Amino acid sequence: MNKKIEEAINAQINAELWSAYLYLSMAANFHAEGFGGIANWFEVQFKEEQDHATILYNYLISRGGRVELKAIDAVPTSWDSPLDAFESTLEHEKEVTKMINDINALAMKENDYATQNRMQWFIDEQVEEEDSARKLIDSLKMIKDNGFGLYMFDKELAARTYTQASPLQTAE
Numbered sequence: 799m800n801k802k803i804e805e806a807i808n809a810q811i812n813a814e815l816w817s818a819y820l821y822l823s824m825a826a827n828f829h830a831e832g833f834g835g836i837a838n839w840f841e842v843q844f845k846e847e848q849d850h851a852t853i854l855y856n857y858l859i860s861r862g863g864r865v866e867l868k869a870i871d872a873v874p875t876s877w878d879s880p881l882d883a884f885e886s887t888l889e890h891e892k893e894v895t896k897m898i899n900d901i902n903a904l905a906m907k908e909n910d911y912a913t914q915n916r917m918q919w920f921i922d923e924q925v926e927e928e929d930s931a932r933k934l935i936d937s938l939k940m941i942k943d944n945g946f947g948l949y950m951f952d953k954e955l956a957a958r959t960y961t962q963a964s965p966l967q968t969a970e
C-alpha cells in the first residue's frame with residue numbers, strides 16, 4: 799500500500815478516536831449539568847466516531863496496510879453552555895472535513911481509486927455532521943436562556959438513537 803496514504807489514514811484513525819473521546823467528554827459534562835438528553839446525543843456521537851475509526855481500520859487492513867495506533871491526546875472537560883459545546887462541535891467537524899478532503903486529494907494525486915471511493919462515504923458523512931451541528935446551533939440561538947426552551951431541546955435530543963454506520967453493516 800502507498801505509504802503516504804497509509805500514514806494519512808492512520809492519522810485519521812487517531813483523529814476519529816480523539817473525536818469519540820471529545821464527544822464522550824461532552825456527554826459527561828452534560829450529565830453533570832443535568833442535561834441528560836444532550837448527554838445522550840453526544841453518547842450517540844461517541845459511538846458514531848468509533849464506527850468511523852473502525853471503518854478506516856478495516857479499510858487499511860483490507861488493503862494490506864499496517865494499522866498503527868498512536869496516543870490519543872487529552873480532551874477538554876467542560877463547556878460554558880450547550881451553545882458553546884455545539885459551536886465547538888461544528889468547529890471540530892470542519893477540521894475533520896478538511897482532513898478527509900486532504901486524504902481524498904492525496905489519493906487522487908497518487909491514483910489510488912479505492913481510497914477515493916472509501917473517502918466518498920466520509921465526505922458525505924461530513925456534510926451530515928456539519929449540517930446537524932449547525933441546525934442545533936440555530937435552535938440554541940433562538941432559545942437563548944429560555945428555561946422551557948432548553949428543557950424542550952434536551953427532551954428532543956434524548957430521542958436520538960444509534961444506528962451502526964452503513965459500511966460496517968454491509969461488512970458483516
Ligand code: FEO
Pocket residue numbers: 814817846847850891894927
Ligand atoms: Fe468522524 Fe465527526 O467525524
